[in-house]
Amino acid sequence: MVPETKRKRSSPLVSAGGDRRTSSESPSQEMGVIKRKNIVKGNEGGLKYICDVCSADITSTVRIRCAHPACSEYDLCVPCFSKGDSSRDHDPKTHPFSVIEQHSIPIYTRDWGADEELLLLEGLEVYGLGSWSDVADHVGGFRTKEEVCDHYTKTYIESSKFPLPGNADPKDLSLIEEIPREDFQARKKRRIEDRKEAARSAAPATPKQKPTASVPACHEVQGYMPGRLEFETEFCNEAEEAVQHMMFDPGDGVNPRTGELEPEMELKMLVMSIYNARLTARADRKKIIFEHELLQYRRNTNVDKKRTKEERELHNKAKPFARMMNHQDFEAFTTNLEYEHNLRQAIGQLQDWRQMRIGDLKSGEKYEQDKQIRAQRPATTGAFDRVGVGRVSKPNPPVEIPPATTALTAPELPERLKPNPHRQKASSLGHAPSSALHPSVVALTPTKGPLTNGNNNISATPTSQSKPKYSVPPLSGTSPLNLAKENTTDLHLLTKEEADLCSTLRLMPKPYLVIKEGLIKEAMRTGGSLKRKSAKEVCKIDPSRSTRIFDFFVNSGWIQKV
Numbered sequence: 001m002v003p004e005t006k007r008k009r010s011s012p013l014v015s016a017g018g019d020r021r022t023s024s025e026s027p028s029q030e031m032g033v034i035k036r037k038n039i040v041k042g043n044e045g046g047l048k049y050i051c052d053v054c055s056a057d058i059t060s061t062v063r064i065r066c067a068h069p070a071c072s073e074y075d076l077c078v079p080c081f082s083k084g085d086s087s088r089d090h091d092p093k094t095h096p097f098s099v100i101e102q103h104s105i106p107i108y109t110r111d112w113g114a115d116e117e118l119l120l121l122e123g124l125e126v127y128g129l130g131s132w133s134d135v136a137d138h139v140g141g142f143r144t145k146e147e148v149c150d151h152y153t154k155t156y157i158e159s160s161k162f163p164l165p166g167n168a169d170p171k172d173l174s175l176i177e178e179i180p181r182e183d184f185q186a187r188k189k190r191r192i193e194d195r196k197e198a199a200r201s202a203a204p205a206t207p208k209q210k211p212t213a214s215v216p217a218c219h220e221v222q223g224y225m226p227g228r229l230e231f232e233t234e235f236c237n238e239a240e241e242a243v244q245h246m247m248f249d250p251g252d253g254v255n256p257r258t259g260e261l262e263p264e265m266e267l268k269m270l271v272m273s274i275y276n277a278r279l280t281a282r283a284d285r286k287k288i289i290f291e292h293e294l295l296q297y298r299r300n301t302n303v304d305k306k307r308t309k310e311e312r313e314l315h316n317k318a319k320p321f322a323r324m325m326n327h328q329d330f331e332a333f334t335t336n337l338e339y340e341h342n343l344r345q346a347i348g349q350l351q352d353w354r355q356m357r358i359g360d361l362k363s364g365e366k367y368e369q370d371k372q373i374r375a376q377r378p379a380t381t382g383a384f385d386r387v388g389v390g391r392v393s394k395p396n397p398p399v400e401i402p403p404a405t406t407a408l409t410a411p412e413l414p415e416r417l418k419p420n421p422h423r424q425k426a427s428s429l430g431h432a433p434s435s436a437l438h439p440s441v442v443a444l445t446p447t448k449g450p451l452t453n454g455n456n457n458i459s460a461t462p463t464s465q466s467k468p469k470y471s472v473p474p475l476s477g478t479s480p481l482n483l484a485k486e487n488t489t490d491l492h493l494l495t496k497e498e499a500d501l502c503s504t505l506r507l508m509p510k511p512y513l514v515i516k517e518g519l520i521k522e523a524m525r526t527g528g529s530l531k532r533k534s535a536k537e538v539c540k541i542d543p544s545r546s547t548r549i550f551d552f553f554v555n556s557g558w559i560q561k562v
Contacts, residue, residue, distance in 0.1 A: 049063055049075050050075070051063075051075060051076055051077040051080055052074055052075055052076065052087055052088070052090075053076060053077075053080040053085045053086065053087050054077065054079075054080055054085075056077050058075060058077045060102060061077075061078075061102065062078060062099065062100065062101050062102065063075045063076065063077060063078075063100050064076040064077075064078065064081040064097050064098075064099060064100070065097065065098050065099075065100050066090055066095050066096075066097055067095070067096040067097055067098050068090075068091075068095040068096060070089045070090075070095075071088070071089060071090045071095060074088070074090055081097075102115065103115040103118070104181065104184060104185050104188060105176055105179075105181050105184060106175040106176065106179050106184055107167065107175060107176070108155050108165045108166070108167050108168075108175075109151070109155060109175075110175065110178075110179060111187075112151060112155075113184065113188065116139055116141065116143075119138055119139045119140070120135065120138075120139055120148065120151070120152060122138065123135035123138030123139060124152070126138065132145035132146075132148050132149045133145045135148055136148045141188070141191075141192055142191070142192055142195035142196065142199070224295065229286070234282055235278075235281060235282040235285050236278040236281065236282060239275055239278040239279065239282075240275075242271055242274070242275060243271060243272065243275050246268060246271070246272075248268070252265070253265025253268070284323075288322060288323055291326065291327055292322055292327050292330065293327065307338075310341065311338055311341065314334075314337055314338065314341055315334055315337075315338075318330075318333065318334050318337055321333065342408060343408065346408035346409050349364075349368075349409055350364075350409060353367065354492050355492070361409060364409065365409075469497075470497070470551075470552060470555040470556070472500065472501050472504045472505070472548055472552060473504075473548060474504055475504070475505065475506070475544060475545070478506060480503045480504050480506070481502070481503050481504075481506040481507075482503070483499055483502060483503050483509075488508065488509060489509070489510070490509040490510050490513065491509050493509060493513065494509055494512070494513075497552075497556070498512070501548070501549070501552055504548075505545045505548060505549070507545070512549075515538070515539050515541070515549060516553075518538045518539070519535060519538055519539070519549070519550075519553060519559065520558065520559070522534060522535075522538050523558070523559040523560075528559060528560050529559065529560040529561070529562045530550075530559045530560070530561070530562065531561075531562045532547065532550055532561070535547075535549070535550040535553075536550075
């Protein structure tokens with residue numbers, strides 16, 4: 001006989017009555033003519049039957065089963081049965097018996113025997129559908145869980161005679177006639193030996209250890225249980241206490257006379273609605289946590305460390321908006337907020353430099369370095385200052401400036417992107433479009449060579465010759481206006497050439513800026529070009545002044561003359 005499964009036998013225990021049973025016996029469950037007697041977990045799995053007299057393994061051979069009600073699961077081997085040996089309450093002279101042969105013959109498929117089919121159905125009944133690892137151990141014969149699952153799906157689920165297999169007809173003996181018992185058992189033995197040898201030669205697999213506690217060593221967020229997608233302390237953690245003892249019986253709570261709900265039932269329904277609202281709020285908060293990847297604590301902490309203190313405060317203030325945005329929109333929103341913050345800081349720094357009469361970015365960078373050195377120097381004490389003697393003052397912490405702000409005020413900017421032709425004139429005014437600064441805008445054709453802040457982006461080549469200075473023709477019969485910072489507001493908003501223009505035309509800086517904004521908007525609306533007549537209509541001043549302003553804008557390259 002070919003053995004179906006080979007398992008290590010448990011040590012037998014001798015009871016007071018003298019019978020011998022294994023230490024892993026379990027209650028019996030009938031399945032056809034075979035009853036489950038012992039399930040021993042091991043490498044090969046499957047059932048194992050042991051003689052109740054000599055404790056011999058009779059799983060893979062013919063055995064004798066006592067059919068008397070007094071003997072439950074009483075099996076004998078053929079030698080003990082022929083000798084008339086017995087134990088416990090078994091009486092071989094009067095008790096009926098049945099001969100159970102090995103059912104190692106194909107009935108539904110070519111590679112599964114009838115004994116394995118019975119073990120498969122019994123394992124599904126014991127462990128439940130889906131527990132394929134336990135069912136594979138129950139079947140034995142080195143069957144894998146994938147093999148057991150595929151066989152059950154193809155043979156039973158996808159059968160044309162569902163829920164029965166396709167060859168469920170008792171008169172269908174085609175597989176038994178095609179494959180004799182001896183050939184099938186030889187194939188089975190060969191398969192078991194091959195898989196046993198492969199299992200011996202395979203490297204031992206490291207068992208996957210499950211986290212034993214909710215600590216950062218197991219996962220990043222303490223209190224989170226990844227297997228259940230839950231937290232130890234949920235939102236409204238005491239919400240279940242209000243409904244844990246609540247009971248609803250069929251037909252309860254309805255007044256039989258009026259057919260309306262009783263006050264007690266209405267109160268129960270109100271409590272249930274409050275409980276459902278809390279569950280909905282709990283699910284919404286979990287959705288925000290999972291969607292915005294807040295469980296990746298280490299990665300979020302490393303990103304937060306790279307931000308400055310002001311950027312962290314700005315990011316924390318923007319977090320409530322994550323409840324109404326998806327992850328991509330919130331990331332874009334916070335990125336734009338940080339970019340706006342850096343722009344405001346850069347503008348404030350440039351205004352500070354202008355107040356200090358700093359005219360170029362390279363001098364501004366040197367000013368900031370000297371400012372940092374002065375801030376780190378200790379305060380000087382006088383000869384008669386007794387309070388400061390022997391006391392070491394702590395140096396002031398350096399001012400934290402974001403790298404993005406420093407990049408916006410650097411003397412040599414990295415290679416920018418050339419703007420489109422309709423915006424080249426406007427970019428020469430220093431109002432660079434957002435596509436040239438913001439990294440989220442689609443890239444255009446890059447210019448050749450680095451560009452310097454404050455220079456014209458159109459002719460920023462090292463070999464280009466400087467343009468001749470444009471001199472504004474003076475007005476007849478008028479003297480230039482004396483513009484000084486003490487008596488003129490908004491003078492710091494003008495360049496030196498613009499200040500000379502306003503002085504010659506006797507214009508104050510604020511009206512000039514209004515005229516400049518109107519001309520630039522009209523030129524951008526018409527594609528960068530403007531007629532002299534249109535300029536006079538926009539300026540709304542005398543023609544002599546509007547003509548000189550128009551010529552100054554054309555010579556500066558801000559607009560094109562039609």
